[in-house]
Amino acid sequence: DGGITQSPKYLFRKEGQNVTLSCEQNLNHDAMYWYRQDPGQGLRLIYYSQIVNDFQKGDIAEGYSVSREKKESFPLTVTSAQKNPTAFYLCASSDDRGFSQPQHFGDGTRLSIL
Amino acid sequence: AQKVTQAQTEISVVEKEDVTLDCVYETRDTTYYLFWYKQPPSGELVFLIRRNSFDEQNEISGRYSWNFQKSTSSFNFTITASQVVDSAVYFCALRVPGDYKLSFGAGTTVTVRA
Numbered sequence: 001d002g003g004i005t006q007s008p009k010y011l012f013r014k015e016g017q018n019v020t021l022s023c024e025q026n027l028n029h030d031a032m033y034w035y036r037q038d039p040g041q042g043l044r045l046i047y048y049s050q051i052v053n054d055f056q057k058g059d060i061a062e063g064y065s066v067s068r069e070k071k072e073s074f075p076l077t078v079t080s081a082q083k084n085p086t087a088f089y090l091c092a093s094s095d096d097r098g099f100s101q102p103q104h105f106g107d108g109t110r111l112s113i114l
Numbered sequence: 115a116q117k118v119t120q121a122q123t124e125i126s127v128v129e130k131e132d133v134t135l136d137c138v139y140e141t142r143d144t145t146y147y148l149f150w151y152k153q154p155p156s157g158e159l160v161f162l163i164r165r166n167s168f169d170e171q172n173e174i175s176g177r178y179s180w181n182f183q184k185s186t187s188s189f190n191f192t193i194t195a196s197q198v199v200d201s202a203v204y205f206c207a208l209r210v211p212g213d214y215k216l217s218f219g220a221g222t223t224v225t226v227r228a
Contacts, residue, residue, distance in 0.1 A: 031214070033214070033215070040123070040220060040221075041220055041221075042118070042205060042207075042217075042218030042219050042220050042221060043159075043205070043216070043218045044218075045214075045215035045216075048214045048215065050214070056214070058215055059215070088157065090157075090159065092159075096214075099147060099209050099210065099211050099212070099213070099214075100147050100164065100166060100209075102149060102161040102164055103161075103216060104161060105151075105158055105159035105160075106158065107156060107157050107158045108157040108158065110157075
């Protein structure tokens with residue numbers, strides 16, 4: 001089955017620790033995205049990548065980093081510089097032949113502070 | 115800048131009632147796409163529908179229907195004869211050319227009681 005796999009489903013971070021969220025897709029999509037979801041709010045874009053070895057900051061990139069070494073994979077690192085990391089993180093991908101294509105989402109990772 | 119407003123935070127209905135979710139958007143672009151997504155308790159966002167700015171035809175898909183009106187910048191969503199499985203958070207989103215993110219509304223939580 002084609003889709004987007006995020007792991008882990010739940011993650012706990014200690015003070016001063018970096019943690020990495022995994023996102024893998026087998027949809028052969030060029031574009032991938034990371035969004036953050038806080039209670040009662042819509043999703044906000046953290047980073048996006050249109051092609052391998054290239055990525056761009058979204059609206060709330062501070063305290064986060066990404067890499068895109070393979071087409072299928074777009075891991076997100078939440079660094080210790082992100083002072084309020086507790087949120088639900090969603091990875092998405094799209095066939096970006098144009099802005100009309102819908103983005104398809106994974107199941108999400110819920111990150112909490114220990 | 116793009117903005118999407120979903121004024122209804124929560125809606126609670128009894129099974130078989132109809133429910134309409136409001137979505138109002140703002141953009142200076144004349145070309146854009148609007149989307150609706152469903153987020154069940156499992157967390158994954160499920161794509162429901164896409165509509166471009168030049169197509170004001172209403173659409174019906176099973177128990178779901180969408181009413182797009184450019185004159186009022188609205189793209190409302192109706193669930194007819196609601197079922198318990200319709201309980202979820204529903205998001206309206208907007209995308210314009212050159213902008214890689216989806217601009218999301220805050221979401222409307224729909225609870226359908228048996």
